[in-house]
Amino acid sequence: MTAFLRPILIFVLVFMLLGIFVASYFGPLWLETSLCGFTQDMLTDRPCKQTVIDATSALIRYQLYGMGVGASSGLILGVIFAMRGRGSKKSEPPSLEAPPTAPTV
Secondary structure (H helix, E strand, O other): OHHHHHHHHHHHHHHHHHHHHHHHHHHHHHHHHHHHHOOHHHHHHOOHHHHHHHHHHHHHHHHHHHHHHHHHHHHHHHHHHHHHHHHHOOOOOOOOOOOOOOOOO
């Protein structure tokens, strides 16, 4: 059972971290283009502290989305690879019997 779950957990953890890294890289780009939903005039009137809080919470939300997408894709790929590896191990071992010999005349 643990041999079946080990690759699944590895795939889930690796893809979860990959999702977090991708979201951490692209999250600020999305925040920069949307300006947190405010126009340039509204951003100048807005206090700096609230803007930082909104941007940080949006980035954390993007990281959670990336973690979820990465974990689910890692789970799917881990199950596929674990099932593939499990199916190839069920092949029969070669027989140790001697091959039949031809009768001598």
